[in-house]
Amino acid sequence: MSRPPSAFAPQTSPTGQWLIPVCSVIGGSLVTAVPFIATFPVLPPFGLMVLLAWRLMRPDALRVWAPIPFGLFDDLVSGQPLGSAVMLWSMAFLAIDMLDQRLVSRDFWQDWVLASGAIAFALIGGRLIATGLEAHVDTLLLFQVIVAVLLYPFVARLVAWLDRKRGRA
Amino acid sequence: MASPRNRRPGYSRRAQYSLFIGYVIAIAGVLVGAVLLLISKLDPPAFSALRAGTAEVTAPVSWGVGSVVRGIGSIPGWIGSYFGVHGENARLKEQVQRQEQVLLKARAIAYENIRLKKLLNMREPAIEDIINARLVSSSASSTRRYALLYAGIAQGVHAGMPVRGPDGLVGRVIEAGPDTARVLMVIDPESVIPVRRLKDGAPGFAAGRGDGLLEVRPIAMTTGQFAPGDILVTSGTGGIFPPNVPVAKVTERGRDSALAMPLARPDALDFATVMKAYLPPPPPPPQDTRP
Numbered sequence: 001m002s003r004p005p006s007a008f009a010p011q012t013s014p015t016g017q018w019l020i021p022v023c024s025v026i027g028g029s030l031v032t033a034v035p036f037i038a039t040f041p042v043l044p045p046f047g048l049m050v051l052l053a054w055r056l057m058r059p060d061a062l063r064v065w066a067p068i069p070f071g072l073f074d075d076l077v078s079g080q081p082l083g084s085a086v087m088l089w090s091m092a093f094l095a096i097d098m099l100d101q102r103l104v105s106r107d108f109w110q111d112w113v114l115a116s117g118a119i120a121f122a123l124i125g126g127r128l129i130a131t132g133l134e135a136h137v138d139t140l141l142l143f144q145v146i147v148a149v150l151l152y153p154f155v156a157r158l159v160a161w162l163d164r165k166r167g168r169a
Numbered sequence: 170m171a172s173p174r175n176r177r178p179g180y181s182r183r184a185q186y187s188l189f190i191g192y193v194i195a196i197a198g199v200l201v202g203a204v205l206l207l208i209s210k211l212d213p214p215a216f217s218a219l220r221a222g223t224a225e226v227t228a229p230v231s232w233g234v235g236s237v238v239r240g241i242g243s244i245p246g247w248i249g250s251y252f253g254v255h256g257e258n259a260r261l262k263e264q265v266q267r268q269e270q271v272l273l274k275a276r277a278i279a280y281e282n283i284r285l286k287k288l289l290n291m292r293e294p295a296i297e298d299i300i301n302a303r304l305v306s307s308s309a310s311s312t313r314r315y316a317l318l319y320a321g322i323a324q325g326v327h328a329g330m331p332v333r334g335p336d337g338l339v340g341r342v343i344e345a346g347p348d349t350a351r352v353l354m355v356i357d358p359e360s361v362i363p364v365r366r367l368k369d370g371a372p373g374f375a376a377g378r379g380d381g382l383l384e385v386r387p388i389a390m391t392t393g394q395f396a397p398g399d400i401l402v403t404s405g406t407g408g409i410f411p412p413n414v415p416v417a418k419v420t421e422r423g424r425d426s427a428l429a430m431p432l433a434r435p436d437a438l439d440f441a442t443v444m445k446a447y448l449p450p451p452p453p454p455p456q457d458t459r460p
Contacts, residue, residue, distance in 0.1 A: 033227040035235030037316050037435045038309035039356065039381035045310050064191035068198035072205075076223040079308025079315045079351075082216040083205025090198040097192075129206060131312040135358035135379035141312060 020166045021061045024159065025051045029074040040140045044148035046155070047074045048089060048122055049115070053152070053159035055093060056111040059100070061163075067093045080130050088125040092118040111156070116149040123148065214328070214344060221321070221346025228319050228349045231305035239439070296411045297445040300324045304339070304352070304438050312379060314357035318342070318350040318441060326350045329409060331444045337415040337432030338362065338403060339441050352441070355416065355431055356381050363406040364416050366399050375401060375416055375429060383417050383429040395419045395427040411447035 029047030051070055054061050071085035078085065096114055103110065127141050208215050250257075286293070302320035320326050322345050332339045332352050340354040353360055358379040365372045373387045373395065385395050395401070399419040405412030417429035 030227065032308065032310055033231045033234075033306050034309065035231045035238060035305055036309060037304055037307045037438045038314070039435045040314075040379070041310060041312050043309035064188070065194040065198055068194070068201065071198075071202065073223075075205075076216075076220050077227060079311040079313050081206055081209040081213070082219070083202045083207075083209055085202075087199055087202025087206055090195055090202060094192075094195055094199070127312045131358045131379060135312065136382075137312045137358065137379035140380055144310075 016166055018061070020162050021054050021058075024162055025054070025070050026073060028155075029070070029077055032077050032079070041137065041144045044144065044151050045074075045078075045119065045122060047078075048085070048119060049148060049152055049155040050159060051089070052092075052096075052115045052118055053156045055096060056115060057156065057159060058163055064093070064097065065090075080126050084126050084129045085122070088122045088129075091125075092121050095121075108153075108156070112149075112152060115152050115156075119148045119152070120145050217344040217346070217351075220351065221344060221349060224317055224346055224349040224351070228305050228317055231317070232303060232319055235303070235305060235439075294448050295445075296447065299326060299330065299443040299445055301440055301442050302326075304441050307354075307435070312358070314354040314360075314377065314379070314435075315343075316340070316352045316354055316435070316438070318352050318443070319348070320443065321346045321348045321350050323347055326443050329446050331410045331414070331446065332441050333414050333444060334433035334438050334441050336434070337417070338410065339433050339435075339438065341409060342443065350443075354435060355383065355433075356435065362410060362416060363404045364401040365404040366395065367402050368399070370404075371395075372404055372406070373401070381431075381435070382420075383431055384423075384426045385417070385419060385429045386426045394422060394425075395429075396422060397427075399427075400432075401429060405447060408448050409446055411444060 025047055028050035031046040032043060034043075047070065051062075051067065055066075067089035068086055071087075071089040072082075074080075074085040074089075075082045096118060099114065123141060123145050127137060131137055205216075300320050302318050302324065304316045305319045306317045308315040316339070318326065318332065326342055326345050328342050328345050328350075330342045332341060338355055340352045340357070340360060342350045343353045344351040354377070355362055355375070356377045356379070358377050360377040362375045363372065364375045364385065371387060371393070372389070373385050375383045375385045378384050385401060387393070387395060397419050401416045401419065403410040403412055403414045403416055415432045417431045419427045419429045421428040
């Protein structure tokens with residue numbers, strides 16, 4: 001980290017303050033536009049992962065109700081029934097908020113555990129909502145969860161980098 | 170590290186209220202999500218306009234990125250094929266000779282078929298292609314299997330139309346926007362297609378499993394189980410899919426169903442053909458029973 005800026009200097013432009021988090025989450029959701037026809041769920045839910053990273057590292061960057069619009073957008077591009085991400089992401093974020101009140105101190109490992117729980121909850125919930133119980137997707141879903149959990153630190157690094165950019169903007 | 174408690178509003182009443190209202194909105198969001206979900210479960214095309222609007226923006230991007238990736242990706246194959254060309258030439262010549270006889274026989278059969286149908290005065294709906302278009306992206310993060318087709322109502326594509334690839338059936342259009350359409354692929358867990366075995370016409374249903382394979386069940390138990398190697402084609406029953414489009418090849422025999430691999434491999438798909446929805450001939454008029 002560079003020298004902390006003076007308390008009196010205007011650090012950022014107010015637009016950049018919220019534009020960078022918003023654009024990064026929308027960009028994460030838009031990863032589903034990659035030109036590739038998937039045979040099974042292979043892509044981690046990048047929109048949710050970016051949103052979680054912002055929430056866990058910078059709770060002040062986005063409002064408590066941020067999962068509602070972001071979830072709505074994700075539903076429009078992901079192919080899930082509309083409303084599933086709105087509901088599941090909001091529930092996951094309320095749960096994270098409640099845990100936040102209890103935890104005294106947190107480090108990255110705990111962030112990772114919280115994010116893993118939220119990712120698994122959202123993916124498994126999404127599977128139950130979108131697909132009947134008789135479908136043979138559970139093993140693949142497990143792999144999708146594992147891949148998403150393992151990729152979370154990289155997403156968190158990316159968000160931390162964006163956050164530094166935001167601070168300097 | 171102590172958790173950054175930026176959410177704690179301090180003594181300011183205004184900050185406390187705005188935080189409280191934020192939580193109220195967040196909890197309302199869960200309910201709104203549940204209501205939206207209920208609507209989209211009860212009436213799946215309810216939000217198709219919204220989805221189509223988003224697809225209008227993403228499809229050209231996917232298409233552009235796809236063209237670049239395909240251009241770069243074709244270079245190694247081009248170099249590789251240059252070296253293997255001699256062996257391939259010999260092999261293909263042999264194959265052409267073998268298939269010439271089969272082709273002649275098939276032409277004779279096709280001609281005879283047309284003649285017999287004319288003799289019987291059979292009425293058949295024409296199988297028409299609407300348009301060839303590119304499949305640009307898919308629902309890769311979801312457990313559902315949708316693909317986005319870069320052609321829509323403006324090109325004559327409407328919901329319910331069957332879509333086939335060069336190798337076999339891809340699925341059917343379920344939502345059509347102005348320039349894009351959403352295709353429910355045959356491997357989706359909610360897709361069921363009436364099929365029949367190519368060699369003897371034994372009817373069955375091919376349902377998607379969600380993991381890239383199809384589960385095939387015979388309609389009548391007397392026709393016997395589908396065996397590995399059987400080719401399945403659409404039967405035309407139901408009126409959506411035209412008959413004789415290849416669907417899948419059976420790979421494994423199960424207890425009361427068989428596993429089949431779709432002939433149109435989704436990850437190799439680029440172009441798809443949208444066909445007109447097939448309507449089977451109407452039933453014959455009732456017999457005149459007057460004395």
